[in-house]
Amino acid sequence: MFVNGQRWCTAGGEQRARGSFLILFNKNPGGEIRALVRHVEMHQCGHFMMTSVKVKSPAAKTENDTRWDKEQYPDFYYVKDGHYKIHLSGTYGGDGLTKSPDYYPGLWEQLHVVPKELENEFWHPAWQGHNSAGAEGPSFRNWAMENKRTLNKLRKVDES
Numbered sequence: 001m002f003v004n005g006q007r008w009c010t011a012g013g014e015q016r017a018r019g020s021f022l023i024l025f026n027k028n029p030g031g032e033i034r035a036l037v038r039h040v041e042m043h044q045c046g047h048f049m050m051t052s053v054k055v056k057s058p059a060a061k062t063e064n065d066t067r068w069d070k071e072q073y074p075d076f077y078y079v080k081d082g083h084y085k086i087h088l089s090g091t092y093g094g095d096g097l098t099k100s101p102d103y104y105p106g107l108w109e110q111l112h113v114v115p116k117e118l119e120n121e122f123w124h125p126a127w128q129g130h131n132s133a134g135a136e137g138p139s140f141r142n143w144a145m146e147n148k149r150t151l152n153k154l155r156k157v158d159e160s
Helices: 116-122 137-146
Strands: 002-009 015-026 033-045 048-056 083-089
Touching (some): 002 137, 033 083, 033 116
Antiparallel strands (some): 002 015, 015 033, 033 048, 048 083
Protein backbone atom coordinates (compact mmCIF):
# COMPACT_ATOMS: atom_id res chain seq x y z
CA MET A 1 0.00 0.00 0.00
CA PHE A 2 1.40 3.36 -0.93
CA VAL A 3 1.70 5.51 2.18
CA ASN A 4 2.45 8.53 0.02
CA GLY A 5 3.64 9.02 -3.50
CA GLN A 6 2.62 9.89 -7.02
CA ARG A 7 0.92 8.13 -9.91
CA TRP A 8 1.09 8.74 -13.66
CA CYS A 9 0.65 7.11 -17.05
CA THR A 10 3.32 6.78 -19.70
CA ALA A 11 2.76 7.95 -23.28
CA GLY A 12 1.84 4.33 -24.11
CA GLY A 13 -0.85 4.27 -21.39
CA GLU A 14 1.08 2.14 -18.88
CA GLN A 15 0.41 3.05 -15.26
CA ARG A 16 3.31 3.88 -12.93
CA ALA A 17 3.49 4.73 -9.24
CA ARG A 18 6.34 5.78 -6.96
CA GLY A 19 6.59 6.46 -3.24
CA SER A 20 6.78 4.97 0.24
CA PHE A 21 5.17 1.53 0.27
CA LEU A 22 3.92 -0.38 3.34
CA ILE A 23 4.81 -4.07 3.06
CA LEU A 24 3.03 -6.47 5.42
CA PHE A 25 4.29 -9.93 6.41
CA ASN A 26 2.42 -12.72 8.16
CA LYS A 27 3.35 -16.29 9.08
CA ASN A 28 -0.16 -17.66 9.76
CA PRO A 29 -3.52 -16.37 8.46
CA GLY A 30 -5.29 -14.58 11.29
CA GLY A 31 -2.05 -14.24 13.26
CA GLU A 32 0.49 -11.55 14.00
CA ILE A 33 1.34 -9.08 11.24
CA ARG A 34 4.69 -7.33 10.90
CA ALA A 35 5.66 -4.51 8.59
CA LEU A 36 8.29 -2.35 6.96
CA VAL A 37 8.22 0.64 4.60
CA ARG A 38 10.42 1.01 1.52
CA HIS A 39 10.54 3.48 -1.35
CA VAL A 40 9.45 1.70 -4.54
CA GLU A 41 8.51 2.42 -8.14
CA MET A 42 5.82 0.11 -9.49
CA HIS A 43 4.92 -0.45 -13.11
CA GLN A 44 1.96 -2.08 -14.76
CA CYS A 45 2.37 -5.70 -15.81
CA GLY A 46 -0.91 -6.85 -17.32
CA HIS A 47 -3.56 -6.09 -14.70
CA PHE A 48 -1.08 -5.90 -11.83
CA MET A 49 1.27 -3.27 -10.45
CA MET A 50 4.64 -4.90 -9.78
CA THR A 51 8.16 -4.22 -8.58
CA SER A 52 10.90 -5.68 -6.43
CA VAL A 53 12.74 -4.11 -3.54
CA LYS A 54 16.06 -4.87 -1.88
CA VAL A 55 16.10 -5.12 1.90
CA LYS A 56 19.54 -5.14 3.49
CA SER A 57 19.67 -7.52 6.42
CA PRO A 58 22.45 -9.15 8.42
CA ALA A 59 20.31 -12.29 8.22
CA ALA A 60 20.46 -12.33 4.41
CA LYS A 61 22.75 -15.03 3.15
CA THR A 62 25.13 -14.52 0.28
CA GLU A 63 25.26 -16.73 -2.80
CA ASN A 64 28.34 -18.57 -1.54
CA ASP A 65 26.91 -19.12 1.95
CA THR A 66 26.49 -22.84 2.64
CA ARG A 67 24.20 -22.32 5.67
CA TRP A 68 21.02 -22.20 3.58
CA ASP A 69 19.33 -24.89 1.54
CA LYS A 70 19.19 -23.75 -2.10
CA GLU A 71 16.26 -26.07 -2.88
CA GLN A 72 14.12 -24.74 -0.03
CA TYR A 73 15.24 -21.13 -0.53
CA PRO A 74 16.06 -20.62 -4.22
CA ASP A 75 18.64 -17.91 -4.91
CA PHE A 76 15.87 -16.06 -6.78
CA TYR A 77 15.11 -14.44 -3.41
CA TYR A 78 18.69 -13.44 -2.61
CA VAL A 79 21.08 -10.80 -3.78
CA LYS A 80 24.82 -11.38 -3.44
CA ASP A 81 25.57 -8.33 -1.31
CA GLY A 82 23.58 -9.24 1.82
CA HIS A 83 20.17 -8.01 0.65
CA TYR A 84 16.90 -9.85 0.30
CA LYS A 85 15.15 -9.23 -3.00
CA ILE A 86 11.42 -9.07 -2.31
CA HIS A 87 8.99 -9.11 -5.21
CA LEU A 88 5.89 -6.97 -4.65
CA SER A 89 2.58 -6.76 -6.41
CA GLY A 90 -0.70 -5.17 -5.44
CA THR A 91 -1.76 -3.94 -2.03
CA TYR A 92 0.57 -4.79 0.88
CA GLY A 93 2.99 -6.53 -1.50
CA GLY A 94 1.30 -9.91 -1.94
CA ASP A 95 -1.52 -9.29 -4.43
CA GLY A 96 -3.71 -7.78 -1.71
CA LEU A 97 -2.43 -10.17 0.94
CA THR A 98 0.52 -10.16 3.29
CA LYS A 99 3.90 -11.50 2.18
CA SER A 100 5.20 -14.74 3.65
CA PRO A 101 8.50 -14.37 5.55
CA ASP A 102 9.34 -18.03 4.85
CA TYR A 103 11.60 -17.17 1.90
CA TYR A 104 13.59 -14.66 3.94
CA PRO A 105 15.08 -16.47 6.96
CA GLY A 106 15.82 -14.15 9.89
CA LEU A 107 13.87 -11.21 8.45
CA TRP A 108 10.71 -11.83 10.53
CA GLU A 109 12.54 -10.99 13.76
CA GLN A 110 13.68 -7.65 12.31
CA LEU A 111 10.24 -6.49 11.14
CA HIS A 112 8.06 -4.11 13.14
CA VAL A 113 5.00 -5.50 14.93
CA VAL A 114 1.69 -4.04 13.74
CA PRO A 115 -0.51 -2.85 16.65
CA LYS A 116 -3.16 -5.35 17.74
CA GLU A 117 -6.08 -3.02 16.87
CA LEU A 118 -4.86 -2.74 13.26
CA GLU A 119 -4.27 -6.48 13.12
CA ASN A 120 -7.88 -7.03 14.26
CA GLU A 121 -9.14 -4.70 11.52
CA PHE A 122 -7.12 -6.58 8.91
CA TRP A 123 -8.34 -10.04 9.98
CA HIS A 124 -11.94 -8.90 10.61
CA PRO A 125 -14.22 -11.99 10.46
CA ALA A 126 -16.63 -10.34 8.03
CA TRP A 127 -13.83 -10.19 5.45
CA GLN A 128 -12.93 -13.88 5.90
CA GLY A 129 -9.18 -13.48 6.19
CA HIS A 130 -8.26 -10.20 4.56
CA ASN A 131 -9.78 -6.97 3.38
CA SER A 132 -7.24 -6.02 0.69
CA ALA A 133 -7.02 -2.33 1.62
CA GLY A 134 -10.70 -1.80 2.08
CA ALA A 135 -12.07 -0.38 5.32
CA GLU A 136 -8.79 -0.93 7.18
CA GLY A 137 -6.73 0.92 4.55
CA PRO A 138 -6.93 4.44 6.01
CA SER A 139 -5.99 3.18 9.49
CA PHE A 140 -2.94 1.35 8.13
CA ARG A 141 -1.91 4.36 6.04
CA ASN A 142 -2.21 6.74 9.02
CA TRP A 143 -0.21 4.38 11.26
CA ALA A 144 2.49 4.00 8.59
CA MET A 145 2.70 7.78 8.05
CA GLU A 146 3.08 8.40 11.79
CA ASN A 147 5.78 5.72 12.10
CA LYS A 148 7.45 6.02 8.69
CA ARG A 149 10.96 6.73 10.00
CA THR A 150 10.83 3.74 12.33
CA LEU A 151 9.28 1.42 9.72
CA ASN A 152 12.01 2.38 7.24
CA LYS A 153 14.65 0.74 9.45
CA LEU A 154 14.79 -2.91 10.41
CA ARG A 155 14.83 -3.64 14.13
CA LYS A 156 18.15 -4.70 15.58
CA VAL A 157 18.07 -8.27 16.86
CA ASP A 158 20.21 -9.33 19.79
CA GLU A 159 22.30 -12.23 18.44
CA SER A 160 23.43 -13.41 21.91
